[in-house]
Amino acid sequence: MAKTMNKSAETSGRSSFSKFMNNDNTVGYIFAAPFIIGFLAFTLIPMCISFYYSFTNYKITKAPTWAGLNNYITLLGDEHFWNSIKVTFEYVLFGVPSKLIAALLIAMLLTHAKRMQGFYRAVYYIPSLIGGSVAVALVWKQMFSSTGPIVSMIQALGAEDFNFFGSTQYAFIPLVIGNAWQFGSSMLIFAAGLKQIPKDYYESAMIDGAGAVKRFFSITLPCLSPIILFNLIMQLISGFMTFTSAFIITEGGPNEATNYISLYIYNNAFSYHKMGYACALSWVMLVIITVVTLVVFKTSNKWVFYESEQ
């Protein structure tokens, strides 16, 4: 008797355990566990710590001391900070549109290729593949240096004293070009979007006598607008964060002309050891990027068209 009871308790125990294990909530949390743990440990906790440190004086060798709003007040009067904001915006303002325009133009150009499309796409994608590497940054540094081919060409055209990296006005141009040059992945996304535009839209527009320019502005752009928004957001964020190329090619110079905010944060944290101040800078940067992203999102319902609304 006791034996059978034991047994039934055992099986019911096992089955309730297996029920528990196969419950959607359990399964979901088991599968999602890596993300949840990682998010808490490597994103949320660091964010809280960073927020706390932004109110402290923290040199890495000594324990942090409470400083209240001091870091944020210093920041408001810090001309290096304002300069870094200015040059970062300048970089984003030139860099992001040029990259997206190049991506869209080439994507449109390539849709006409009946042959070799795969090969062409691969060729135009190569810069995206390797562009973020140190190797390419070093090539860029040399190609745009005063002894490199591009400056030599410009000098041969008449501007004899011209050079990029010695000039506060032009030093950011090679960085913008380098960024635009890596339009490959945006191009692929545009190409996939172009493929989804129904052919009959164009055909009926042609019957109505719409020219190529008209077709581009009244069909292609509106149909692509959700994808333009996606690309724009991704590029804005990565534009605000630009680091490696400025770190290697211009080192923030000359005279801080390319001292982008991420570079300034890095230097504050790891060269000047002002961890607290660097955290305050990071938070200000996060707020700025969030505001810009939200503004883009808010205005997007004016220019983004979704299929279902049409």
Place this chain on the structure above:
Amino acid sequence: MKAKRLTGNIIYHACILGLGYLMIYPVLWMIFGSLKTNQEILQNTYQLLPTQWLWENYSTGWSGFGGTTFATFFKNSIVISTIATIGTVLSCTLIAYALARINFKGRKVWFNIMIMTMLLPGQVIMIPQYLIYRRLGWVGTILPLTLIKFFGQPFFIYMMMQFVKGLPRDLDEAAAIDGCSKYSTFSRIILPLLGPSIITTIVIQFYWVWDDFMGPLLYLNRPTSYTVSYAIKLFADATSTTAYGPMFAMSTLSLIPVFTIFLIFNRYLMDGVTAGSIKG
């Protein structure tokens, strides 16, 4: 008419090829630069091909600096990129399955958190992350560059989710009727079908980790543990005024693994890059 179309075609392809040549010119410039003398790089800037093919640049470059050769740097890069890529694939497939297929409480919330994490600039948490790893004694090891990849990366989770959503639900239902638990549905049915998005993840993550500069800059502090990308930068600093040839030689070599993987998986990559953004 036919002739006109033919010339139009020729002009079109010539334009694309011309532009394409401009696009890869910097790469060619680097490859041929790796075979030139300093003098040639600095003086005959317009000439692409070297007058004398200087293969010694490769052996000079390979010897590295401070007694550590590029063999060590390549080994480090391969180890780190491989572990990081494996971690990403393992974790992201699991997470994507949960978020795309299982109806658990809080799924929406975690999905939104994942999207926000994807849009979060890394620099915001860079400093506290560094401090945490430092406290854990991880600075100077490869753990910050590899271990955290086992906790998923939103970009890839999102991409795989789109892919999982594209698989017919009937598969799951049929499996459930046959008595398959969610675990075996994942391992026997979903996982094998994820092939293309796993390949995309492997290619992209491998070259992201391979090219990563900031991670090694922050966390690796002994020359014997440097990755190729970081080593090239130091190599350039150490020899910038004297040896462009060897520097370009090592730069060229550093791109070979990335290129090889790209060429092998090119077709899948093209589909994979676009999948996430379009279906979403």
